[in-house]
Each structure stands twice: as structure tokens, then as C-alpha cells.
Amino acid sequence: MEEEHVVDKVACRRHPTTRGPRLERPPFRSELGERIQREVCARCWRDWLKHQTLLINHFGLHPRDRDAREFLYGQIRAVLFGDGEVAEIDTSRQGTIGPPRP
Ligand SMILES: [Zn+2]
DSSP states (O other): OTHHHHSOEEOOTTSTTSOEEBOSSOSSSSHHHHHHHHHSBHHHHHHHHHHHHHHHHHHTOOTTSHHHHHHHHHHHHHHHHOOSOOOOOOGGGTTSSOOOOO
């Protein structure tokens, strides 16, 4: 079982039966960032980042904008942790609509 010590692995929420590579550090400094490092593997985090790019383009988000960041954090919770409503992406309307309001 030497292999387990070479690569740090995490029991990823998205595929609980197979462990995935652990992120080297939380993707951002917050409780949510630490939870991601604890519960999501590096591969699923990369998948999320691709999805996030789609969301940013689709909703015409400015990631420096506070509302946009809150929306994206909400989507991380919804998509990765099943906590909240996942926003639909309608690619025909790319960049023409703002983030959904609560
Ligand atoms: Zn994973």
C-alpha cells in the first residue's frame, strides 16, 4: 500500500468509491475553499473551472464584481456539493443575460 503515501488522495464527493488526487492547497481562502480541498479531488476541481468559464461567458459575469463572485460561490455549492439550485446554461443567449437574481 506504499502508493497511498506517494500521492495524497481525497475521498471525492462526486465519486465516493474511487479516491482522487488532492488539491495542493484550497483554491481560495475561505471555509468554502477549505471544504473544496477536503471533499473534492483536483480532477473534479479542474472540471468545475471549465464549467465556471462557461458560466462567466454565458451570464456575461465580471469575476471582480461582488454579485458575480457570490453567484459563482453559490454555483460551487450547488454543483459540487448538491446544495442549492444549479443554473441552466442556454448557449444561444451567451453573454446577453445577467446572473440570476434570488
Ligand atoms: Zn473527484
